[in-house]
Amino acid sequence: MTRRALLPLAAVLVLAAAVPVSGYLKLGTRAGDRTVTLRWTTLPVRYFVANRGTTGVTANELEAIIARAFATWHAVDVAQTSSQFAGLTPAPPVSGDDMTVLGFASRPDLDRVLGATSFIVDVTTGQIIESDIFFNTAFPWSVAAAGETGRHDLESIAVHEIGHLLGLGHSAIGETEVVAGRRRVIASEAVMFPIAFAPGSTVDRTLKPDDIAGLTDIYPTPESRRSRGSISGRVTRNGTGVSGAHVVAFNPRSGALVGGFTLNDEGTFTIAGLDPGPHVLRVEPLDDADVESFFDSGFDVDAEFRVGFHNRIVVVPQGGGTRNIEIAVTAR
C-alpha cells in the first residue's frame, strides 16, 4: 500500500517544506535515513486547469498560458518531461482530490505569495502522485505578450511554479536588496529564484542554465547521461564542513551559472547536469533570500564566511563526475 504524505510547497515569495536533495534544485523527502528525490515517474503529467478566471485573465487564457509554461520546460532537449491537458475543471487547486489542478485561488492572507505548489508524494520512493498550483488573485495578473506595467506576468510565474511541480526547488542564483523591510530582487539567473521580479517583467518566461541543469538532473535523457557531468566536493572552514553554503559553478566558455548547496555538517555538495569543460567555483553564504526559501526550518545554515573562489579549475567530464573538490573559505 502506498504511503502518502502531503508536502506543502510554497513558491515565489514563500518557502519550501520539502527537503532539498542535491543542493541546488531538486526537492526530496526523507525515507528513513535517506533522502529521495521527488519526481514524476509516470509521464505525461496529466493536469487540469481550474475553470475560473480573475480580473484581466479568463479561464481560457489561463489554460493557454499554462500550456505555454509547460511547453517551456518540455522544450529542454536534454531532459525528458511531458504533460497532457486533461480539461477545465470546477475543482479548486487543492491537494487530496487525485487531480493535478492549476488555477486561481483567493488567498489575501498570503500577501507575499504570488503562487504556490503543493504535492502528494509516495514518501518511500519520492514519486509525485498529485501536484496542485494556485495563483493568488490577491495580486493583479497580466497575460499581455510584452508584459504589463503594474501587473505580474502570469506566464513567468507559471513557469516558476511548474518548475516546482516537476520537482525543482529554489535556486539561489540571484542578488537582492532590502527596501522598506522587504527583500527585493536586483537580478537573478534562474527562473527558480524564490523572489519574483517586479510587476511587468517577463524575464522569467525563459529558462536559464541553472533551471535546465536541474531538470536534466531529475529527468535525464540517455544522451544527457552520456554528455553531461557533475562536480561534487566539500566546503570547509579551518578544516570543518560548512553547511548551507551556496556553491556556483561558472563555465567561462559558455557563461553558464549553475548553483548548488552544501547540505550537511560535512559541507558536501553536488552540482549535476553540467556541460562538460572547465568551470570555476564561487562560494557564498546564503544571504540573498530567506533561508526558509531553501531549507527546512531546522536546517542549520552557516553564513559566517566570506565570499570566495576555488583556486583550481574544475573540469567536468562527459557522463561522469569530478569528485573530492575541497573549497576552503575564511571566516568573515
Next chain:
Amino acid sequence: MRRAVEVAILAICLSIAGAAPAWAQLGRRPAPPPGEPYPQRGSIEAGGGGVWVQGFDLPPRRAQLSRSTGADPFDLFSTESRLDTAAGGYARLGVYLTRAVSVEGGVRYTKPTLGVRLSGDAESADGEEATGPVGQYVFEGAVLLHLTRASFAGGRGLPFISAGGGHIRELYDGNELVETGRQFHVSGGIKYWSGRTRRSAGLRAEVGLASRERGVGGVDDRRTVAFAVAGVAFTF
C-alpha cells in the same frame, strides 16, 4: 695518367646516375654524386628535442545575472582566461622525396597551464586565479623545402622552410575529458649536419607560427601563436 683516372670516375658516376631508377626498385639507394652530400632522395630523418609554444588569451567572460525586462545585466564577477606559454618535447620522422624536399610527421607534447583570473566580484570576493594544467598533444605532418642553394659550412648547414597541419588533442589533468582542434603552421629553420655521409647526426632549430582553432579555447575563432623547436636529428 691523372686525367685518365678523372675520366674513369666521371664514367662511373654517369653510370650510377643512369641506373638509379632500377636500383630504387631493388630497394637500394644510389650513392650521391661527389659534392652532393646526404641527405638524398630516400634518406630517412628522425629527430627529437624540445619545443616552446607561446600562450594565448581566451575570450574574457562575465558571470552575469538578468535584471528586469530591458535592463542591462548585473555583473556578478568577471573572468579573463589564458593558456600559458609552455615548453615540452617533440619527436619526428621524415623521408626525403628529393634532396630538397622532404615530408615528415610527428608529435609534440606540452603541458601549459590554463588560468582563469577572477575579478570584479559584486560581493567583494578577493581576486583569485583558478588554474589547472592541460596536456597538449599536436599530431602533425609537414612538407619541408630545403634551401640547398643557401647551404653553408661546406653544405653541412642547410636552411629550410616548412608548412603543415596537425590535429590538436588536449587533455585536462586528472580527467578524461578531451578537447580536440586543429592547427596549421609555417616555419623556417636550420639543420646543421655533423657530416655529409649517409648516416649523419645533426642539430635542428626552427621557429614558426601556428594558427589553431578549437581545443581548450572551445571557440571557432583562430589564434596564431609562435613556436620554436630545437633538437637533434639523424639521417640514415
